[in-house]
Amino acid sequence: MTTWIDVCHIDDLQPDSGVCALVKGKQVAIFYLTRPKAVYAIGNFDPFSDANVLSRGMIGDLGGKLMVASPMYKQHFDLTTGVCFEDTQVRVPAYPARINGDRVEIQLGE
Template sequence: MNWHQICDIELLLPEYGVPALIGEHPVAVFRTHDDELYAIGNVDPFCGAGVMSRGIVGDRGGEPTVASPMLKQVFSLRTGECLDDPGARLPVFPVRRRETVVEVALP
């Protein structure tokens, strides 16, 4: 697995996402209000647009989520599963904080 620097942790505000392109992989990285980090695919599987980083961060029954800004489907930040349509899924990526930098891993 190769780790890639995304941004300084101070630039990743709680409840917001940032987009990143790692090679050919569009990624959305999120920081939740409880300071957890998540990385998912940035392309909405329902409309094909690279917009997930602009989604609305929240939770559903304790599950951290992001709602697509386009069609409003809600996805788990932990698993990438669409909670409104379990047949759809976003890829998820390992993410970590190293000192003040956020990093995402890809195979």
């Protein structure tokens, strides 16, 4: 059974932006959207630049899908699946994330 991991207080996040958290040894980019009030979590490592920078990317949508644009070479990654829009063979890990009361929780999987 996969368990929820408490990461931080919702006030520790930047509204409509991303932050990086070290969760069980993994760098996780956490994005907090105020409309709708939701959090998304993906791996922070950008496979195109070989740098941990995705939490610094710009969030938005492409074709109605939530995404983050890498601050390095501008590839776009789906916030729900981690799939790259420009090259669907490339993906970053996407983690279930939720707001539970005033706490942010994610699941890293097995």
